[in-house]
Amino acid sequence: MLPILYHYEASPFAELVRAAFGVKRLAWGSVLVPNILPKPDQTRLTGSYARTPMVQIGADIYCDTGAILPALEALPGPSLYPAPLGPLHRMIASWANGPQFFAHVGAAMGAMPADAMGEGFIKDRQARFGMDLAALGKSAPHLTAQAMVASAWLSDTLADGRAFIGGDAPGAGDLALYSNIWFVRAVPFAAATAAAMLGQPHVADWYARMAGFGHGERREMTGDEALALAAADPLPVSGSVDAPFTAGMLAGVSQEGTRDAPSVGRLLRCDSVSIVIARDVEGAGTVHVHFPRLGQVVASA
Incomplete structure (x- = not known):
């Protein structure tokens, strides 16, 4: 499944991901978004998450490089966590x-x-x-x-x-x-x-x-073309939902240091590794939105 990067050219975190595509020697879709709100192509998938970048792989949406790089690690190509440093x-x-x-x-x-x-x-x-x-x-x-x-x-x-x-x-x-x-x-x-x-x-x-290493093989796409690719089954969710949260509860995920509204969905995972919520998106069906655990604020919605 082609990874799709939502980004703008001057974003340093987007450059990190573009360079990761180069290291992995991957083809990827490029959806350009504004560097300020609103970002409708992005937020209709994430809920409210509007930071740059975001990566879509089918119906799985990855927010923050802390979630994006582990998702890219699962794709073909050299490791982004090579020995001897590893984690x-x-x-x-x-x-x-x-x-x-x-x-x-x-x-x-x-x-x-x-x-x-x-x-x-x-x-x-x-x-x-x-x-x-x-x-x-x-x-x-x-x-x-x-x-x-x-x-x-x-x-x-x-x-x-x-x-x-x-x-x-x-x-x-x-x-x-x-x-x-x-x-x-x-x-x-x-x-x-x-x-x-x-x-x-x-x-x-x-x-x-x-x-x-360059940026891999970039393919320009529209937001609507990317949305159509989200009409698929998201990947099964592993991990657990740690206390005090419960699986299936409606939860909001926001980021430390931002005043952006939280992304709201059904909580599928919340452990020391990652957070996953399920959202229903018009034109795509159910998507899973992934966040790293570090730097995220989870609260009942």
């Missing part, structure tokens, strides 16, 4: 996509003039995430210094001649670190910071190796 890639990615991502936001956007972002983008991020441009600007020197630490640590890791952080093969940790630098590098106002990051010993060569 440690997940821990490294969580750090890179968590506190380090916010540091890279400051490094990338702290010096960006407000008019370069656009009024719609600013209002969207203020309403949904409480973005404060003045505070971000004041924090930019500190956040940039924190982001530079990640590049220094990456340089130290690669100093023994290994090609990637775990050895000869790239993994989820590499993808997360790569997408952070990619984000800074994509912002012209942060060119000096990006150059300093890539100027750390070994980092530029590693970055070039990561970029060299």
Whole structure:
């Protein structure tokens, strides 16, 4: 089944997934969505989840890279969690996509003039995430210094001649670190910071190796074409529903640090690995919406 990425070009987390397609050498469908609300092609499947990216595989909908990469791992191609690090890639990615991502936001956007972002983008991020441009600007020197630490640590890791952080093969940790630098590098106002990051010993060569995997085989699609592919049977759900929740209850899933409305559905799984809810979607039938457990808020709906 063709994985379908809902994304916009400038999203660093979407670049992470695009690069994962390259590592896996996969063909994939591309549905472009706006970088601000509303995102009707996406939210009619997820309920309310509007962060970028989201991946659809048939009637299974994966929200957040923490759910997307394990889903891609099950598809043909090289592992995204190669030995010897294995699951440690997940821990490294969580750090890179968590506190380090916010540091890279400051490094990338702290010096960006407000008019370069656009009024719609600013209002969207203020309403949904409480973005404060003045505070971000004041924090930019500190956040940039924190982001530079990640590049220094990456340089130290690669100093023994290994090609990637775990050895000869790239993994989820590499993808997360790569997408952070990619984000800074994509912002012209942060060119000096990006150059300093890539100027750390070994980092530029590693970055070039990561970029060299490309994005796999991209196939443009419309939202309606993707919706038609959701009219299938979702995969069976494994795992458990841990207390205090019960299987089949109506639950809402929202994300820490956002004011977006929760995605509501029948709770099929909620354990230390993932969350799955079932939703009925007009034009598709029942879909299963998957979230990682980390970073999600579950509540009775």
